[in-house]
Amino acid sequence: MSHSLASINTPLASAMNQALETRRKHQIPVLDLAKPVPAGPDVYTNDFLSLTNDPDLRRLFLDKLNKSPRVFGVAGSRLLGGNSSDHLDFETRMARFFESPAALLFNSGYDANVAFWHSVPQQGDVIVLDELVHASSRDGMAISRASKSLYLFTHNSPTSFEECVLRAMKEHPSIGQGKNTLFVAVEATYSMDGDFAPLPDIVRVVEKYVPKQSAHILVDEAHSTGVFGPQGRGLVHHLGLQDRIHTVLHTFGKGRALTGAVFVTSPIIRQYVINYGRPFIYTTALPISLICGLNASFDYLEGPVGDYRRSELRRLCEYFRAALEEALKPFPSNLLSLRDRALPAGYPSDVISPITPIMTSYPMQLSDFLNSLGYAVQGIPYPVVPRGEERIRISVHALHTEAELDALVVRLTQWGTMMQTMASQVQARQLQSRL
Ligand SMILES: Cc1ncc(COP(=O)(O)O)c(C=O)c1O
Numbered sequence: 001m002s003h004s005l006a007s008i009n010t011p012l013a014s015a016m017n018q019a020l021e022t023r024r025k026h027q028i029p030v031l032d033l034a035k036p037v038p039a040g041p042d043v044y045t046n047d048f049l050s051l052t053n054d055p056d057l058r059r060l061f062l063d064k065l066n067k068s069p070r071v072f073g074v075a076g077s078r079l080l081g082g083n084s085s086d087h088l089d090f091e092t093r094m095a096r097f098f099e100s101p102a103a104l105l106f107n108s109g110y111d112a113n114v115a116f117w118h119s120v121p122q123q124g125d126v127i128v129l130d131e132l133v134h135a136s137s138r139d140g141m142a143i144s145r146a147s148k149s150l151y152l153f154t155h156n157s158p159t160s161f162e163e164c165v166l167r168a169m170k171e172h173p174s175i176g177q178g179k180n181t182l183f184v185a186v187e188a189t190y191s192m193d194g195d196f197a198p199l200p201d202i203v204r205v206v207e208k209y210v211p212k213q214s215a216h217i218l219v220d221e222a223h224s225t226g227v228f229g230p231q232g233r234g235l236v237h238h239l240g241l242q243d244r245i246h247t248v249l250h251t252f253g254k255g256r257a258l259t260g261a262v263f264v265t266s267p268i269i270r271q272y273v274i275n276y277g278r279p280f281i282y283t284t285a286l287p288i289s290l291i292c293g294l295n296a297s298f299d300y301l302e303g304p305v306g307d308y309r310r311s312e313l314r315r316l317c318e319y320f321r322a323a324l325e326e327a328l329k330p331f332p333s334n335l336l337s338l339r340d341r342a343l344p345a346g347y348p349s350d351v352i353s354p355i356t357p358i359m360t361s362y363p364m365q366l367s368d369f370l371n372s373l374g375y376a377v378q379g380i381p382y383p384v385v386p387r388g389e390e391r392i393r394i395s396v397h398a399l400h401t402e403a404e405l406d407a408l409v410v411r412l413t414q415w416g417t418m419m420q421t422m423a424s425q426v427q428a429r430q431l432q433s434r435l
Pocket residue numbers: 108109110111113134136187191220222223251252253259260261
């Protein structure tokens with residue numbers, strides 16, 4: 001395979017090259033994964049609780065592996081020889097921990113969302129979704145029986161949500177008659193903005209208008225599981241809404257430092273997805289080693305370490321936010337600014353997001369500057385986000401030091417000052433050439 005794609009003269013290669021060229025033309029980065037992420041301060045991954053390099057968690061994990069009779073894969077899907085007692089015991093643990101009647105384990109959050117959304121909504125059902133829900137949910141919805149009945153509401157707007165629910169019910173009277181289901185799809189914390197779904201308002205609106213038997217709210221806790229709630233049960237628990245939300249997705253790739261995901265839901269949904277959810281059925285089950293890791297991660301975070309990390313994370317997020325607010329004041333908002341961080345109605349003030357978008361019209365220049373200093377942050381340009389919303393995304397971790405966060409703030413202000421100096425030099429040159 002020594003040919004580069006560009007040198008292969010086939011219709012397929014030329015179609016693919018053309019597509020990549022279109023990306024370049026729209027200034028969407030064309031990625032190649034040629035180099036590993038450089039070692040440097042990690043202010044960009046979703047390792048919110050600083051677990052990925054934790055020596056104590058590593059010991060706990062290795063200890064579990066040593067004691068486990070089996071560690072490799074199960075060489076089959078759950079439905080074809082792969083249903084080990086380790087998988088079942090872990091699901092029982094998850095159901096108990098998240099205070100839910102049932103839990104179903106998936107190889108990834110992507111698989112879980114596609115499995116749920118492609119299989120669970122039935123003919124005549126509708127889905128009301130935040131316009132920014134993750135691609136995995138959208139992919140599942142696109143091939144679901146409700147794919148033609150999607151109602152997108154403006155991101156995090158309770159007013160728009162209420163309008164959508166009322167419109168969906170008007171256009172689908174069978175929901176009000178209790179013959180069909182209105183699903184709601186939201187994320188507790190959104191990846192790009194780090195902002196929070198207005199969960200109390202969403203629950204209130206659904207309970208006000210939708211008959212109890214016809215409502216199904218699903219909250220994706222990919223960015224909030226482990227980080228919020230007692231023992232890290234997530235934002236739904238933090239807000240005390242666990243008895244009023246029907247299904248919650250917890251993924252293990254971010255705050256739990258592994259991979260995989262679990263839906264906590266009703267026994268009938270669990271059984272239905274086992275039989276109809278294609279990404280559940282047609283894939284090899286997670287290896288036992290991963291279940292050992294997940295058990296280690298949950299053991300670790302259920303104890304005092306979890307409470308300490310969560311409170312440190314909160315403290316450092318406040319610290320970083322305050323430092324940024326002060327340091328970015330002198331800069332025009334299109335160069336460097338923060339987003340408003342008002343919490344949705346009904347949220348306690350101790351909820352603070354570990355994700356901070358730093359808004360700039362020059363995201364690629366800023367990320368290049370930070371990359372040259374060893375920070376592997378990525379610029380998020382238009383059209384990945386709408387024009388005027390370009391940014392870089394920083395995530396604070398529980399074991400960052402204040403000095404590390406201070407150093408990043410200094411780098412940001414250095415870049416801002418440099419950009420301003422360059423802009424005024426260009427202006428001076430233009431003025432001179434006109435004289
Ligand atoms: C909101 C949300 N849901 C689901 C997923 C998919 O989870 P996983 O990475 O476990 O496939 C992601 C991953 O980025 C996500 O951000």
